[in-house]
Amino acid sequence: MDRRTFGLGAAASLTLAGCSGAPNRFQSYTGPQVTSVVINKGARKMYLLHNEEVLREYEVDLGFAPVGAKTVEGDGKTPEGTYVINRRNPNSSYHLSVGISYPNRQDVADASAAGKRPGGEIFIHGQPNDAKARKRAARVDDWTAGCIAVKNDEIEEIFAMVKDGTSISLRL
Numbered sequence: 001m002d003r004r005t006f007g008l009g010a011a012a013s014l015t016l017a018g019c020s021g022a023p024n025r026f027q028s029y030t031g032p033q034v035t036s037v038v039i040n041k042g043a044r045k046m047y048l049l050h051n052e053e054v055l056r057e058y059e060v061d062l063g064f065a066p067v068g069a070k071t072v073e074g075d076g077k078t079p080e081g082t083y084v085i086n087r088r089n090p091n092s093s094y095h096l097s098v099g100i101s102y103p104n105r106q107d108v109a110d111a112s113a114a115g116k117r118p119g120g121e122i123f124i125h126g127q128p129n130d131a132k133a134r135k136r137a138a139r140v141d142d143w144t145a146g147c148i149a150v151k152n153d154e155i156e157e158i159f160a161m162v163k164d165g166t167s168i169s170l171r172l
Contacts, residue, residue, distance in 0.1 A: 025090075025095065025096060025152075025156050025159075026090070026156070026159070026160070027156050027157065027159070027160040028160060029157075029160040029161045031055065031161070032050035032053070032055060033050060033163075034048045034049065034050060034055060034161050034162045034163070034166055035049055035050055035051055035166070035167075036049045036166060036167045036168070036169065037049070037085070037124075037162060037166060037167070037168040037169070038168075038169050038171065039060065039078075039148060039168070039169070039170045039171065040171055041062060041066060041078060041080070041170060041171065041172055042171075042172055044059055044060050044061070044062065044141075045057060045058065045059060045060065046058045046060045046124070046148065046150070048158070048161055048162065055161070056157065056158075056161070058150050058151075058154050058158075059150075060148050060149060060150055061137075061141055061142050061143055061144060061148075061149040061150075062078040062142045062144060062146075062147075062148060062149075063075075063076045063077045063078040063142060063144050063145060063146040063147070064076040064142055064143060064144065064145070065077055065142075066078055066142045068080075069081070070102065070107075070118075070119065070122075070146055071107075071110060071111060071114070071116075071118070072111050072114065072116040072117065072118060072119060073111075073116065073117045073118060073119030073120075074119065074145075075119070075146070076145060076146060077146055078122070078144075078146050078147070078148060078170060079100070079102045079103075079107070079122055079146070079170055080170050080171065080172060081102075081104070081107075081169075081170060082167060082168070082169045082170075083100045083101040083102055083104065083167075083168050083170070084100075084101045084164075084165055084166065084167055084168065085098055085099065085100065085101075085162055085163070085164055085165065085166045085168055086099050086100070086101040086164060086165075087099035087164065088159060088164065089123070090159075092123070092125060092129075093128065093129055093130070094123075094125035094126050094127060094128055094129060094149075094155075095125065095126025095127055095129065095152040095155050095156075096125065096126055096152075096155045096156065096159045097123040097124065097125035097126070097147075097155070098123060098124045098125070098155075098158060098159060098162060099121075099122070099123050100122045100123065100124070100148075100168055100170075102118075102119075102120060102122040103118035103119070103120055119146065122146055122147055122148075123147045123148070124147065124148045124149075124150065124155065124158060125144075125147055125148070125149055125150075125155060126149070126150060126151065126152040126154070126155035126156075127149070127151065127152050137149070
């Protein structure tokens with residue numbers, strides 16, 4: 001992976017939307033288009049890319065049993081493979097969330113062959129909105145049920161920068 005750029009550069013802009021002075025979790029982004037998202041599960045890193053250029057890099061927490069690919073509901077694993085960003089939820093149980101198209105047809109077929117369900121509702125999200133859940137998450141790494149978790153200020157950037165339809169590759 002090319003690591004030429006880790007900032008947004010002089011031409012890009014990531015700013016808070018609104019002008020009331022009150023905190024606003026919705027940002028505007030006018031920089032280079034994010035053409036893909038890559039998650040390296042082993043390194044616990046997520047990269048937002050414009051072609052081969054790294055625009056942003058984040059440390060991530062994964063599912064509570066992160067080794068291996070997600071195969072069935074409840075296994076605590078984060079999927080591996082190529083999917084797309086297919087939805088966003090500004091009213092999530094977490095600060096904000098961006099949905100991943102897991103499960104795909106192959107995931108469904110594999111789980112069905114094992115007599116199980118593949119699970120779903122895999123998101124990139126911020127920290128829990130519930131104070132008790134937030135405290136539990138802060139005490140351990142890899143605390144999600146299979147999602148990718150980042151800090152709240154980071155999900156605000158991701159929510160602004162990554163559009164629906166963007167390819168996401170989750171790798172070992």
